[in-house]
Amino acid sequence: METGLPSILIVDDTPENLSVLGELLQPTYRVRAANSGRRALQMAHSSPPPDLILLDVMMPEMDGYEVLAELRADPYTSHIPVVFVTAMDGTQDEERGLDCGAVDYITKPIRPAIVLARIRTQLELKRARDILSDQNAYLEAEVARRMAENQLIQQVSIHALARLAETRDPETGNHLLRTQEYVRTLAKALQHHPRFAHYLDNHTIDALAKSAPLHDIGKVGIPDHILLKPGKLTPDEWEIMKTHAELGAKAIAQAEQDAEKPVEFLHIAKEIAYCHHEKWDGSGYPRGLAGDDIPIAARLMALADVFDALICKRVYKPAFAIEDARQLILDGRGKHFDPDVVQAFTDHFDNFVAIAKAFAD
Template sequence: MTDATILIVDDQPTNLAVLAQLLQPTYQVRAANSGVRALQVAASVPKPDLILLDVMMPDMDGLTVLTQLKANPVTRDIPVIFVTAMNSSEDEEYGLEHGAADYITKPITPAVVQARVRTQLEAKQARDWLHNQNAFLEAEVARRLAENDSIQFVSIRALAHLAEIRDPETGNHLRRTQQYIEALALQLRSHPRFAATLTDRAIQLLTKSAPLHDIGKVGIPDHILLKPGKLTPDEWEIMKTHAKMGSDAIERAESDNEQPVDFLTLGKEIAHWHHEKWDGSGYPDGLSGDDIPISARLMALADVFDALISPRVYKLAMPAEQARDIIVTGRDKHFDPDIVDAFLVIFDQFVAIARHFSESAQTPSLDTITAGLNI
């Protein structure tokens, strides 16, 4: 490192001159005659690659200078070689324990100084290279993770869009339910029943996978899916198959991958069980209570709320307050009671989400007084 910068620190001008004369033919040399000045120079540009530091100096000794260098993020990685007349093994051990990279005793031997300096500069160069490589690798990993997240997002939107194409009334339903679930999960993450499950990563995956909940509707015949009226019992049985069809489709996609994909696993749970009810009266498997995955319990409330406040060809939109009262009625029956309680705390957020992602071009106001919906 012939272009390296070395800072020499000594209160004796003669010692500075000797070290400067020895090192200047090979390196760029800067000098400081006190500890205070050394700290200033070390933090300025060009930052030294190595510091030769006298230990015995007035006002601020070398150990104090070293301590302050290590405390400053700008200078803490600069290697320091102590240069001192103290030559006992205890002195050397003390200096090394306090962060010195090496120890040179006075009177100096030119060959020793040059060898020690060269060794420390080569070691620093290797550390800097490794640091740069690590920084590059971290940036590359971050880039690939971002790229992977982007691919996952596009894939989810593409799959969810299939359901939107089949059902023109879906509109912003997917966006709203996605936001509802995130709001509920964030509200519940400190709850004793949910804290272990609703981590930041889990909430992120849950929010990402939520739009897949109705993907199974692509398999429902048009005359049932788009029927402008109440379904017959037989038609309703066919409609209910969309839950399992959705989870089966996701499972087939998941099986093509060598390892499980977290967001697909959650998407499969939500698609399969978001019509289950807390009391066991839901479908397709009649699960009850905590046997229903948390992801599906959250979607159950989000989906029902949005269905109630959204217009359909066979009904008008219900006021948000009326939908809230229906949700409360379903506490301990349709919905997990703690999730209902969280919903009530953040009800205003639900209303704000509904308004933000409303079907403004075709949807009546949330305050429109309307008929109910059989859920």
């Protein structure tokens, strides 16, 4: 038997009807027969499933309407076109069958030319639907592949830019990775907090974590004799060092202008770069913002950045013990840091410790 032929399942409790339809269809199609509704459901689950089902309505135990309902309820068989074959000719019965999901209605006694024409039409429609479904599946897979590729390019580009800044300050090591995960931890901890829920949805958290490595991108504009100075900066040098926040924000703002349309992560990255040295009490820089005027993304970055700076050795200081760093963060509650962000840090301190160990220099 030629396997490329469309397959048709005939369902009828009368052997004579099965024989008549089988003889009519077998020269052109692969034909299978079931003499009950229950057997039809079993055969419909074959692999591959039939291309079309000719289903008698009036059958004992399980009639055609019940069989059709179960076929439509099962994802594996829901797409198989079903043509009702019945001795009934009432309009209401035909409407009921079509309403239940049958694609056509053939009355007995059958007329061979009509049966073959309608079967051919339904098989052509199914083939067209299958082609369209395959094309849609291909397009969806291609869109997903390209989106994943674009996301990867975006991530690589972000880290390349961040690493560029890092080359100017080689002692930071895995600082980018640690602060990124600290920020993600804080954001997830605050996701359902009344003060933060409006902002911290899953999408924004991902964009925020993605943007975090660009927080110190402005350091590329700070002269080496200041950025790499092994001792304490003079007041004038400190003023120059503080300009890295504005330099970073301007660079990202320029990238935003060059983009053809708004890019969410760039907007967040700009907020982080510009405002992550602002303090809750208004004593930070570059703008002296206070409280809720400081963008949420920058408030999270502020704590993550300070904590990491405390536990890491720098040219100008030794590393603090992790418990001492924790206490210094707590001491900054309501002064340097948003109190609720500090509470999230306290509640998830074990996560911070684990991140620090996982990405240790």
